[in-house]
Amino acid sequence: MNTATDTRSRIIAAAKPRFHSRSYANVGIQEICENAGVQKGSFYHFFPSKRDLVLAVIDEFADEWANGFVAEAFDPALPPMERIDYLVDAAYFWQRSIKQMHGRVLGCIFGNLTLEVSTQDDILRAKLQAIFSHAKSRFKETLEQAVAAGTLAPLDTDLTAEAMLAYHEGVILLAKSQNDPELIYRLGPAIKTLRVETGA
């Protein structure tokens, strides 16, 4: 079982950067197997289909984020609105370091996959939607605490959280289209100006 988990995680490790830097359709199982040092038959022993692999890859990325930047950014010790600054900074530094290593801004793997596959595979779409839903709730908690602390004038925390998530994804999309992480640096902070008022 030790060797089993190892094979499985080698497959995922080979798949992750490829799905992130290219696209779902453009990365073949054969290529993944070659780079993981695994036979195709073994691949299908662990993953019933390509979709199941990308599902696992999404989970790994999500865990990585939840335990990395996101955990740091949404540190309860920080004043609420500073957490949002932290998150934007983290996205900037991450995309910048990716560009330095890879030559390209790769953007957000969840956003990338969403726009590529969500009209073609409802299971993947639902998975990605759940990721976004979770991200939104992080924003929402933060906004609620900011309002409670008096740092932020009362507003519709639910919709504003969703708006902030949308803006964040949009900024990363534009940064990818310009292949320039500095765009995140310039535009990112404006996320805090977004407001959806309560009522109506």
Added chain:
Amino acid sequence: MNTATDTRSRIIAAAKPRFHSRSYANVGIQEICENAGVQKGSFYHFFPSKRDLVLAVIDEFADEWANGFVAEAFDPALPPMERIDYLVDAAYFWQRSIKQMHGRVLGCIFGNLTLEVSTQDDILRAKLQAIFSHAKSRFKETLEQAVAAGTLAPLDTDLTAEAMLAYHEGVILLAKSQNDPELIYRLGPAIKTLRVETGA
């Protein structure tokens, strides 16, 4: 030559909805030819490569927008900030009608293609970037006129325009991930709360 342009435009007409509703990689030239009633050899008479086809498709979508919703929205007769409302509304109604017909929110073809191909093809990336750059300048003009008219407190029109474009794309991305056009209706109007202040 009449028949020639006809073949060419039948190819584009068959390709447009497919690239929009699925993805670049997922639509094959064979399928396009079948639906356009064209032989593959004819296809390659008009388009040197698949990339050249999608370039033409992007141009058609851009023209369609420029002469359709966008022309209506950015009508100089409207008060500047109302033009932005109009644009958001147009995006909402369009995605909603697409969903009614197609069963799915397809999102923005430029955003979709950007996230799929811009790390793999710099020519496509540059093309899409130019589309976004043009869209940004429409926002920018509008903001400048709003400031001049006193409707809007002075701000950095260039960065705010870019922020609005990013937000707009982000909202459409989330709407696609939830397959729900109403998200655009709920979140869209908050675009006007975005501000990047001048200076620094």
Added chain:
DNA sequence: ATACTAGTTGACCGTTCGGTAAAATGCAAG
């Protein structure tokens, strides 16, 4: 020692991929 099972191997499936080449067709100008 045996039987079971998780894991691995490598060959193989039919299909589709983007793209090519050559021959045939239609049409217009000289």
Added chain:
DNA sequence: CTTGCATTTTACCGAACGGTCAACTAGTAT
């Protein structure tokens, strides 16, 4: 009537696609 060019047809290319299968290996439990 012919030359020339744009267009179209048809057959084809090698490579890659996602996925399957049966045989084999190795470790574990009885």
